[in-house]
Amino acid sequence: MNAPSLASAVLDANLAIVRQGLVLSTFGNVSGVDRQAGRILIKPSGVPYDALSAEDMVECDLDGRATGNRLRPSSDIMTHAVLYAAFPAIGAVVHTHSTFATIMAQAMCPIPVFGTTHADYFHGTIPVTRPLGAHEVGDDYVANTGRVIVEAFEGIDQLSIPAVLVAGHGPFAWGRDTAEAVHNAVILEEVARMAWHALALAPGLQPISRALLDRHYLRKHGASATYGQ
Amino acid sequence: MNAPSLASAVLDANLAIVRQGLVLSTFGNVSGVDRQAGRILIKPSGVPYDALSAEDMVECDLDGRATGNRLRPSSDIMTHAVLYAAFPAIGAVVHTHSTFATIMAQAMCPIPVFGTTHADYFHGTIPVTRPLGAHEVGDDYVANTGRVIVEAFEGIDQLSIPAVLVAGHGPFAWGRDTAEAVHNAVILEEVARMAWHALALAPGLQPISRALLDRHYLRKHGASATYGQ
């Protein structure tokens, strides 16, 4: 994408997470990356959603440093930058405090695959990061949040499970572009809501079979996908 | 119904389940059958709801094969076809991932008759299918989903309990026509919501008496119904 269209896409995505009910107050931000141009565009820090324009999206380099001089980027920019560096296949990152995903993050409860809604989008358990140690909460706190996410994905394909719960904080989701990242954040919230209720009614509930998980996930993703037109 | 009116009814029903809040993303589809003409009309696969027109409803034969050549039918078409073949009294099928019905399906928790809201529409426990075995999740997966539903209704009249929970997946509801099927799906979601909460507060809760169940169900259904004008 060229710069104007990426800025528009990032703006639209930031507005979409509000419209979808994932955001309370200003607890949310979306970024997009243009890897060839070496740029990340992200929501500015603490600006009310209804005042945002595409020009307000803050341009940063791939290390998360703002390269313009007008607005400051979201305070979470360094988490986004660490994710872009570690996950080469992703083009956009969404962070929210959406209610049920945040509840699962607070309870430090990973989300097993309890149903095909989950399996259609996430090819396995959605992990929770370990809590950050006291020494990790200092100056480098926001980048360290990215690092524990990356740590939680050792051995997991970044696109096959495009979301994580940061312990005691909330969810991050991602995708190949902003629309996919937002969609994953929306589905994550519903999957978390359902998992919370299923677990509350049936503690110890087992996930669906590997065969059913593969069937649903691979129907929508990968070389042999058959869903849609 | 002639073809145009069935297409309109199927379109309206697909839009109604969105308006009623039963659908997240594109997780939902409604079909209608014209048994004399040997046709099923169903929502196309993966098309956004707000772009649908009556002409987009995909025509299939009673074996679930698309007979037109434009859009592909919902990926769940074979479940619908199996239900129409096994349940001769039904004219429409609704599939959603509505939140509480899906939660009960994930928890593999049948819905006993805890109240008269349930009894007014469903003449007994709403069953959960058995989980599909690994060998049933292959090429014939979607039809097998229909087959475990039919299996769960051995000895149960298809119209007296017009809904089922597919284990680890979500609800299917049906009726004599599309309006009735959608209505049953709406009531099912509320009945599931109430049952989840009643069970969470009072584990081991017993259903209402058979006498009260019959009183309410038969007031609205069958030869001696007295409800309405």
Place this chain on the structure above:
Amino acid sequence: MNAPSLASAVLDANLAIVRQGLVLSTFGNVSGVDRQAGRILIKPSGVPYDALSAEDMVECDLDGRATGNRLRPSSDIMTHAVLYAAFPAIGAVVHTHSTFATIMAQAMCPIPVFGTTHADYFHGTIPVTRPLGAHEVGDDYVANTGRVIVEAFEGIDQLSIPAVLVAGHGPFAWGRDTAEAVHNAVILEEVARMAWHALALAPGLQPISRALLDRHYLRKHGASATYGQ
């Protein structure tokens, strides 16, 4: 009230319970009584809410028999009639299947006074009726529903606790007029929602003190009320 104004009030109340989110489908009805004229006005049976006019409100005598010849009254008319006969201070009755009040009715869980929201409107525990016996569910079922409500109020002032949960069914609320009855039904639903959640988190929770209950209830009701202008 003269006839036209009572019909309007009853219509407005029937529309208000829909607007307030207490009604799914047609599960709800409100009546008002004119004791001097010997008449009850009630919503007709099974007519969609958006098609109702004041003229559609069905006139019945105090025994619950329709005296006009156009529409049939709500199928719950006999419960209303029994309540008017037993509770001389009330002027209107509201029946809904509102979600949390119905859940508490299904779980047969009376609602203790857990907070001042409750105490501002209900001067004690909101009772649950006993379940109806098999012999009470026959021809006289709807009147018997009224009778078990009356039974549950032995020794309780009808206006000091203007609502009840019918076991396995749902709530009835009442008041001196239709506006008060609707308001009580709205508050009941919120009180039930809060009590469900408080009990789920803290099983065995004790009610607030009698002193606090009296303070709040008597601030809004009775000879020494001080609330409002």
Place this chain on the structure above:
Amino acid sequence: MNAPSLASAVLDANLAIVRQGLVLSTFGNVSGVDRQAGRILIKPSGVPYDALSAEDMVECDLDGRATGNRLRPSSDIMTHAVLYAAFPAIGAVVHTHSTFATIMAQAMCPIPVFGTTHADYFHGTIPVTRPLGAHEVGDDYVANTGRVIVEAFEGIDQLSIPAVLVAGHGPFAWGRDTAEAVHNAVILEEVARMAWHALALAPGLQPISRALLDRHYLRKHGASATYGQ
């Protein structure tokens, strides 16, 4: 603020808590204080929200006595007055019966810091007052409600934890001005909702680390705040 602008701010805040879904019926009131002029402005008692104008805000002295002669102040005025007297840094007080904050107040369950949403606004556990004794529920009841709040804040900075749960009643929140107080009441409700669900799923859940709490709280508050533009 001069009188007209404080009246407008208090009106806006009273309307905002309704718009934000924190208020059922008339269970809510906001006041603001002008300490130099020795005045509190507060919502009148029992007036419907949609009929309120800025002129209706009732002027009281710092002891909570109405100084005008038109409308009576909210019945909770004395709680507000006690809080203004004890907490010199605050400029506005919000009282609601918002659902989850009230549920936690009914369950007498303080809200530990389970996540960064909480830590961004409240620098520690949100306390519950002790229940009022029978002798405290007499004539001086409303002022005593303020006194048990003040008691619960012994040793706690009033602005670092700008909210409290009154046992068996509901939440009070405050801030330096009306906008901040309303914002704190909104965040409190979401924090309470999340804490309820986290505790229900994971009884005995431990709070986040002191280091993470400090990191988030101090990022948004105090001399070294870095959030926003």
